[in-house]
Amino acid sequence: MTATLPTIKGKFGPYGGQFVPETLMPALAELEEAYETAKADLDFQARFEHLLKTYVGRPTPLTYAGRLTKHLGGAKIYIKREDLAHTGAHKINNALGQALLAQRMGKQRIVAETGAGQHGVGSATACALLGLECIVYMGDVDIARQRPNVFRMQLAGTEVRPVSSGSRTLKDAINEAIRDWVTNVETTHYLLGSVLGPHPYPTMVRDFQSVIGREARAQILEAEGRLPDLLIACVGGGSNAIGLFHSFIEDQGVEMLGVEAGGSGIQSGRHAARFAPPPANGETGVEAKLGVLHGTKSYVLQTPDGQIAETHSISAGLDYPSVGPEHAWLRDQERAGYTYATDDEALAGVKILSEMEGIIPALESAHAVAEVVKRAPAMPKDSIIIVNLSGRGDKDLDTIMRELGTGVS
């Protein structure tokens, strides 16, 4: 077991790779080279770290959730507060890293996709900071359910282009961003927001997000004098989870658990749980199999004919039919486990964390909270869980109020 993957050409075992049109292959090679050079360049790293500290507000705190711990009666629960990063989610870490890299490569135009809008806002923000042109593709359905984030992007000077093809969500926004990139590849950097897509994206995005786990590791050692027993994070593409996991991969005593979107339940076929075993008695017509989507080979929810399935989740950020290739590999190695939380469980997660700790999680992060609620009670009182609170819930208030029936009239 080693943390040095990917090995050759961006492969994580059988996963990953570069499944893109020829037009983009030279751009990927250029990006890989630029990234490798930047990674070794102390000035670049220093500038990135300086901005993380003075602009993003890092390190983000590790908060002990005392009341929730007491309420659940088991493991000590710590919350990694990515919701307190500037713009309200972990997405800014990667957006800023890639925007700096684009600037270094002389690319003045940025395209990005967004689902929940957090990566779009992160990209818009980083581009405003660095004076880059920014265009964000976003599905119609997501625009409707994440309205505040659309305005935030527009305020930062970004053009938000609605996508009305396919399922009108994240997957279709990525298609459109890639089409733009193919067309404008010589002037444009594609600022992909998760550990997805063709090499070098899964590695590069992981590296930019790995600050989460580096900080959490140091913070828990300071607070408790030892490593945690369990890490929990939600997994859409999987960037906040990889960001937390990466620094702990070689610590065999630390269990790692990713939580996918169970939507309306696996039986219903309306979900985005790529790793969930198909229901024993139900024929939903949708199954996760090894496949290729958006340039990378991984588990992909699809029909028996190999058409990409439309997924469902209450959280736009987890509503995606594939998953980062490194997660597929960590699962094969049994280094990380994967489970899911349904829409209802996530809503209950929002409620309990808000009431017990005064922290309103994003619907994405609430899936991780839901798993804490399931796991913590059965764990010994001296054991430790770190849950990654990847984003704050302000963007979801409309949905949350509607679903929980507590809206003001």
Next chain:
Amino acid sequence: MTGTERIRNAFSKDRPAFMPYTVLGYPTRQASLETVQILVQAGADLLELGIPFSDPLADGPTIQAATQKSLENGTTLKDCLAMTRELRQQGIDTPALLMGYVNPMLAYGLEQFVADAAAAGVDGLIVPDLPPEEAGELESACIAHGLALVFLLAPTSTPERIKQVAKKAQGFIYLVSLTGVTGARNTLSSGLSDFVARVREQTDTPLAVGFGIGAGEQARAVAKLADGVIVGSALVKQAAESMENVRVLATELREALR
């Protein structure tokens, strides 16, 4: 004769090959088979039969909409093979390639797909999201069954990549005329002749140019440079209107390639 040889023969005439693309199952299953008949009557030298996919990221709006409609009509990869078989049974002997994205082929099983495609009368494959680096398994299967796996080159391709594709080339090399997605454009990319020349230096394999070519005038200009001219979106657009429109455009294109 293998599929690869049949494809090569399509380039042995004293004029550039006319290579129309059509989407199987669009606008309906029956109409797509009739479209192919018309294209052959109009003088197609080589057929590109499009397999629909839910997420066609190399395609522009016209082919996106057509493949979406084909999927709504219930077209599967299996049907595409069945349609090819039917065309062969109807006596259509023109060399034919299937063009589609890799995921449905993976779901079918690459080995099995290539075997079934060969048995259905397919001569080659074009897979736009499968660059040579990732093509190993499909390439071996194609070689075993005598099918040509046609690689693409783009204006952005480096000399090293051109060399690599030239070495692997089977049948012909597909030159993407522009940086962008499929779809008819008003003008040809200004760098096209330089691009074709850069590839020509490296190989004797026939070069076919596609993406963006919509009318006779452009086809004529491309014919001066290349061994084959591929037209997709413009014909697909006409297929939505009427068979007669397809016939008129196909005839215009064919006559431009004298």
